[in-house]
Amino acid sequence: MTTQPLIGLEVHAQLLTASKMFCGCPTEFGAPPNTQVCPICTAQPGALPVPNQRAVEMTILTGLALHCDIAPRSVFARKNYFYPDLTKNYQISQYEQPLCENGYVLIDTESGPKRIRVRRVHLEEDTGKNIHGGAGAASRIDFNRCGLPLMEIVSEPDLTSADECRAYLQKLQLILRWIGVCNGNMEEGSMRCEPTVNVIEVGGSAKTALVEIKNLASFRAVHQAVDYEILRHTRALLAGESTTRETRRWLAEGRTETMRSKEEAHDYRYFPEPDLMPLEVDEAMVTRIGADMPEGPDEVRERLIEQYELSSYDATVMTQSREFAAFFEAAAGAAEDPKAVANWMQGDFARLLNETGTPLAESKVSPAGLADLVRLIADGAISGKMAKTVFERMFETGKAPALIVDEEGMSQISDTSALEPVIDKAIADNPEAVENYRSGKKKALGALVGQIMKETKGQANPALVNELLVQRLGE
Template sequence: MARYETVIGVEVHAQLKTESKIFCSCSTRFGDAPNENVCPVCSGMPGVLPVLNAKAVEYAAKMGLATDCAVNPVSVFARKNYFYPDLPKAYQISQYEQPICEHGHVDVLVDGRTKRVGITRIHMEEDAGKNIHSAADNLSYVDLNRACVPLIEIVSEPDMRGPEEVVAYLKALRAILVYLGICDGNMEEGSFRCDANVSLRPVGQEPFGTRAELKNLNSFRHVQKAIEYEMERQADILDDGGTVVQETRLYDAAKNVTASMRAKEEANDYRYFPDPDLVPLTLNADTLARWKGELPELPAARRARFVAALGLSEYDADVLTAERALADYFEAVLAAGVEAKKAANWIQTELLCECNQSGTAPTACPLTPGHLAGLIKLVDDGVISGKIAKQIFPELFASGEQPADYVRAKGLAQISDTGALEAAVDAVLAANPAEVEAYRGGKKKLMGFFVGQIMKATKGQANPGLVNELLAQKLG
């Protein structure tokens, strides 16, 4: 592979989180019965007229503003003509020559370095329906619930040079969409979908090679695996003196291969022309300024603030800001008076572990930010040890009980009474005379053995700092 450089561009379709579809008032709810949310407009009946959803326009423009795009004061809807059973009009309403947003970028972190990925355009369009193929019935069905659902397509420049950069870019885009509240980012339900255009060229060559478009990529892991396979496939073809064919390929996750689907269309195959049923969309400067003022603190800015103001590492800040809900949870713990690094450590280890195992979002878990802050303070105040806190964390996560109440009810408070601990220390030293002699003879690593025995005798409730002090005094 060292002979070739990989060139990758990505097209992302993000479903906008509106209540109704882009050109009609039908619901965008996911999971309803087939063809429940359908009307004459989204089913393509003759003579009907589309009416543009203003909220979809706002969301599309905000994504452009968030990615440093130029938001065009005038954009035009076009008809993209092709035939497929799930497209009853035989054309898709999209944007072509005059999209709503152009010429932006996203900065992503890859292996500790910043990579800038250019955004060619962001345009609005309607989704198609869904074909359902039943082998049992030997029939195919069409569900039009998804037809006319509002999408934005985000087209990148061919700036990425490997699957790691693509995954980082996609995660950054998804985070921005979710931070803005305009897309839920659910890849399994198809709210965030991507196609990757992959080509190889000899190292040092300026012109791009022939690209293959990869579809059916519904997870970040699948994106990584599909691109890796495609890089190897194209390299084998070029090494054998062959020619890569421009085509669309489907990724089979079970076999970890890509397979040819169809020849890749060019823009002229779709016979784009302005949609005569929709007037040009115009946006004034005041509206754009208002929308820009409504943007939240975005992931990159929040990550930079966590590093500069809170002293977190780039890694910690990156993990905590990857999801808006997690960053909000972290800041709520800080607001309760906990040090940033301690909060970050507990969230990244204990909290995320429990969230992942239970499939629960941080905002939905019973352990509130206030409860986590309370648990950390119990450790800081010496009421319980860090070990005990980690042991009881899963139960606190599941129950949502106040940590202080739980510790009191279970009798888990740390033993910090010098008299009681001194008795425990004396008992352990008396029971292990050989180890005491060995320690005094120079085997200082036995200190850990003594501490462990005392913690065992006190069921983990002895104050570790005080135990170490007493041991040091008695062992000399």
């Protein structure tokens, strides 16, 4: 029997609004418990919700970025269940008429680009947080998160491996950050993922029951949990064992366990939310929101390949974020050597940003500064080795590279008359190396170059030194 895993991903993304979904409470992460709450988000009697216009617009923008149809009419619904993290005993969500439907995300796979269909994007509110394991037999509830605006992005089961799931999540994270609607932080829970997994028989009718996985707080956990479930389902299918539709929890020890059976838990008795009016989105509104849409990561990537002749790999690295791509373009436009700019950005620049934990936006290096540095190297004013030191100073101080070269007396010696005495001295000091070179051991030149670089404190132009040496020794 040939088997095929089918995985769908449900992603919850917290929108970057200033206030909550249905009330004016602030949305900052990490505030002391129950200090960002009000009568509405704690469901005091008589309090009524009013939707956040910005959250609606951000969801529509997301729908456009994911190539969705935007519903001309959309309604909120009550999802009824009892749990202490829910103040109203229902969650306001969308059910039959979501804001966005029928889109897709393009991912890179080993066999080329693949289209992962997006079934729907809808708007809802987050729940509070239960803090377990406190003193005694009590659970503590913090409602700061209750009512935060969430988008739920549901894919079709088009993913067939853990690698594809990761690629999809990374792409989705990139897009959401790119258009500025979500910070994509999985550790803080502002982007959460619940995969639905089963395995089917290819060309047959055998299949395992759908399982939803919860408690995944990183890309790595998603990858591991999906891999684990694919293996579990495949074994069950091959052995002809029956499986049950259920929700399973991922455990840090590297396996999943049953959390609850699905039929029971999913009886949510949805009905239209009587406290809220429908949303009507006309074409003018879609056009107005779409006007805020930046050129997307895929488009920018293609353009970088075309316009700056970058390799596909370089173009992917340069479009890791909108800020990174903008920095690259600003520097490449001024530097005349886009490839060199790309090398610096993914080399020393990325390393220093990473080592110091500095976001690109806060870096002291400007695109013009990086372009200047690349030009100094191209002009032969400094060597590649010196440039590394200059760049570190730029990163620390934000000074222009030419100024650093001046101040630190680092400029390269490319003046033949200045180098000749040093070369003469090296030849005189190393008769053996000279002898070896002349008898055919070309490597012997290295010893001479080494002494010249030492004498000039690394400032001699290495290409020129080589050229002059070869010329002199050939005489």
